[in-house]
Amino acid sequence: MTSTSLTLASGRRLFRSENVTPLLLILMVAVLVIAPLVKIVLVTLTPEGLAAWQSVLASPLSENLWWRPLLNTLLLGLGVAGGCLLLGGFLAWLVVLTDVPGARFLGVLSTLPFMIPSFAAALAWGTLFRNSRLGGSAGFFEVSGIAIPDWLAWGLLPTLIVLIAHYYSLAYTIIAAALSSVGADLIESAQMAGAKRPRIFFGIILPVVTPALIAAASLTFAGAVANFAAPALLGLPVRMQTLSTRLFGMIETGNSERGFVLALLLIAVAATFLFFSDRLVSGRKAFVTVTGKGGRTKRFPLGIWRWPLFAVAVLLGCMTTVVPVLVLAASSLAPQSGELFSNWTLHFWIGEGGGAIAQGTAGIFRNPVLIDALWNTIKLGVTVAVITMVIGLALAHTIVRRKGTLLANVLSQLAFMPLLIPSIAFAAAYIALFGAPIGPFPSLYGTFALLVIAAAAHNLPYAVQSGRSVLGQVSADIEESAKLTGAHPVHRMLVIVFPLAIRGLLAGAILVFVKMVRDLSLVVLLFSATSPVLSMVAYRYASEGFMQFANAITLLILVICLAASLIAQGLQARVQKWKQS
């Protein structure tokens, strides 16, 4: 009796008018995030689905469908995590804790590789290292007379190198942030105890930044496991399959159920690793740093190693940023893809069709498909950025203002779920849900709308995060003090909230825009011939052997991303004059 009336009362409370917005938001997030996942699970539980489970996991096919791709995926994930920890950790140590010259410059240099999409690095690798084993034109080295063995041209090792080159800057960012929070006092108190440098490093610094190391390892692992572009470009030609390329192949060839099964398994692999690493860190009070003054960091003198280590760091940065871009640029100008620096022509950019070069294909700026793809890409980036930021801001506002309530907790958990799901698997789930008509709604498969919805959903965690930091800029006090002057809400919004929030909003929107413009793993499944995007066109060209076109388009993508970042910076400086010094 009592319990029922209690539930009724709380039920009524739950549906009060002030809760309508959060409930609507939960419903929306559920449709965006949960529904596709539920649907993909349900699809694999139909008779066809169950058969797919069997063929993937327990049949003569399963070695090729599941075990080998799994092994390759895990090798890539662990290798990338390890390599990124070493490189990123080394650079972070160098920049934060030593007196290396040009630390600020090295810091910026070390964050750049992450800006370059992994398929750009993969294409650059191919342009330099591909050998003639598979036919087609050879890469720069082989043409220059340096024989490139298969293991360096194709497969696991090049994929690994390309992915490390892409993800180490992520590890760098995380570890550097952690190292700079290790106050000089912590190190000096160890010095006072008489500890020597190695002892301080292994006894104090390393344990204190362990959570950051684990976070860096798990994020780079998850990134590598989910990556599609690098293994597709460097592995597929020699039949090296990962879970993501397998999943793509299954859906491409119409074996959707098998593809869905592989998507679920890929989610499981990524989520397991993230879950256990989270478990390892959370709940241990040992990792909460106690800081009093802090801020100051201790810089160890490197002695005669200052300049050699500086040179190593600069070399690393150049090899992973400048060199790939230069290779792509040279390749897009070279008629023979192996001879990077001879007979340069602008044909691949602006040449007319029908000539002798490139089997008569016109340059990218004369190719209507490409112009179309360019606009589609920008349209996709802008639409997704705007939509995600609006949703993200609404979610963040609800989560922050109702902190501690059940609704807020559910909402933030839901909004962060896509972080656990590799984007190609997320795309597969969207195909499972929207690939067929739902009731009166037509099938969305292959439409621009589906791509936008899926992308918005997948970017939710980033959007909520930037929404939160935006709201952090506008404290309740600031808004209330404006309220006390009697200003109208709209007036307040325009004069107080907007100028303070614009920086964070723009930063978040640009992040999403850039992620979309250079994304391949989401669009590779959801794109359609009627609405092509640049990354997909580049991938198509690369798989067909038109390396110059692929490289030119990739450069175009890089330029768009760079321009977006510059515009954002310019706008910020214009709006927030008080931040200029």
Added chain:
Amino acid sequence: MNTLNTSPPDAIHIAGLVKRFGTFTAVDHIDIAVPKGSFLVLVGPSGCGKSTLLRMLAGLDDPTEGEIAFLGHTVSNGVGGVLSDPRQRNAGLVFQSYALWPHMTVANNIAWPLKVAKWNKPMREARVAEVLSLLGIDALRNRYPAEISGGQQQRVAIARTIAPKPAILLFDEPLSNLDAKLRIEMRSELMRIHRATGATSVYVTHDQVEAMTMATHVAVLNNGRVEQFGAPIDLLREPQTTFVATFLGTPPANLLPVERRGDSLVFGDLPLASGALAPGLATAQLLYRAQDIGVGAVEGRPSIAATFSEAAPIAGQTMVTAMVGDLRLTGLVDGYFQAAPGDRIALSFLRDPDAVFTTAGEKVAR
């Protein structure tokens, strides 16, 4: 040199010490010496160079010029920099931020320096237990720093520092992150520990009350120089500069600028004292303690009209602050005193000035 001398060498001997950062001189020719077992307090406003001096004593920074000797051994000098590292100089430092290692329990925080110093396990465990109980924190031994309060962290930091039995204990504003009540409690706690360990201590603070209550020796620092060095009582009684006179003591002493008119020293139009107090000076500053200034006119004593600004009762008396023009004067009256801010009151100078200083702030010899 010290071998010729029969008296034991100074525990800490600082001579001609200079520290420059670029063109900025943080520590400017400092000379201080204290015997074994003293409690030296370095006090001064922020930026006076006291923390820099402490870091040089700890061996974390090297001096630009001059020398530091512990018990007759030179540990740092301007030529060779840090000659003995922190461990070799047998010194321990308690940081303002406590600097507890977040990934170690309380017991491990205390044991780690002993481990580094290669103490064997039974000795380590015995010593950890000993300092834990000395600081009254036995119950916290298995907690992590993040799980205990600020005051408890402070105790752990002290326990960790004294565990290896350093001959010299250094404290960098250790109480500044604690609330007022805890600060007073820890003050007596630190003095108890100083007695228990017998270690020569150097204590940096900007709080003159801490300096006055804890020190056997006080060095008042300003702009990188020692304004005055001596026993706390002597500094209070015989301040050598106006900086020391106004920095130390509660309530702060009053300084009145005066000029010679005829045979008198005159403040505004009020003759305050005989010109003989400032021989040969056209202008001077007179020091009056709060207890030498009363409220209301007193027969035969000079008095001046002032604008009441605030009254603070302390221990049965009331500290009355009033303004004469831009000058803030503080007097002391028995019992409670009440007035509204802006009221006109009379302040009278009950005794002759306690000391006379030049306009530049140097004491005028009597």
